[in-house]
Amino acid sequence: MVPKPKPKPKPKPKLKPKPGRGIRTFGARAVDGRLSRVEITAPPGKVAARGMSPYREHAHLQEFSTSRPAAIIVMGVSGCGKSSVGALLAERLGLAFIEGDVLHPPSNVEKMAKGTPLTDDDRWPWLDIIGAEMAASLKRGEGIVVSCSALKKVYRDRLRAATGGSLAFVYLHGSRQLLTERMGARTGHFMPLSLLDSQLATLEVPTGEPGVVTVDIDQSVEGIVADAMRGLG
Ligand SMILES: Nc1ncnc2c1ncn2[C@@H]1O[C@H](COP(=O)(O)OP(=O)(O)OP(=O)(O)O)[C@@H](O)[C@H]1O
């Protein structure tokens, strides 16, 4: 009896990437003040990797529609330079700037002007107005810089929640002596120097919280803004 020839094993199909489908990876970069998620697609069969030269020339950068505008709060106690730094930072980033003090209910400003520190209950409505303004900007697809004391962690967390969590803080840090000098030299502002100690006592330093850049204010406004921009990345 002649043995039957064994059937030839079928050749395994070669794994072929589907046309046009490279392997994708993601990164982030700042474009015109917006934090953008970028897609890097390598040609079929290659692994995409940011900065890896063999594939770099094939890499295809594509901005995603999920790119998020930047939302930044410049924070700290009275007289630390929030308004001066916030305005210049916004200009440098090409973003709008909101002076948070103008959003205080008039009763809050009257209270501070009389030398009485604000309470949590005074600040909640104000923080909610700031949060709503920032959220509205982001919804329109616009980045925004706001000056706001944001002295306690609960206040910052409320602002983070209002903006969907994508909020950066630039914390302006300075000595009591320097703050006293700057507040003392300032004229025509409702905030009396006598409230500085209550501001410092209320401050919960944010260093170490996510998205916080701490900058020393013992330098020019330009220097502070340059440090802030480096820290923001
Ligand atoms: N880096 C700096 N060097 C010198 N002077 C500064 C600097 N930053 C701010 N100033 C001055 O210090 C004073 C306080 O600054 P600014 O009003 O910007 O602080 P602020 O944090 O917005 O204060 P507030 O919260 O009380 O409104 C102003 O007179 C401002 O011109």
Ligand SMILES: O=C(O)[C@H](O)[C@@H](O)[C@H](O)[C@H](O)CO
């Ligand atoms: O939370 C607060 O106690 C206030 O926001 C103050 O910080 C002032 O608004 C500001 O500093 C103006 O001088």
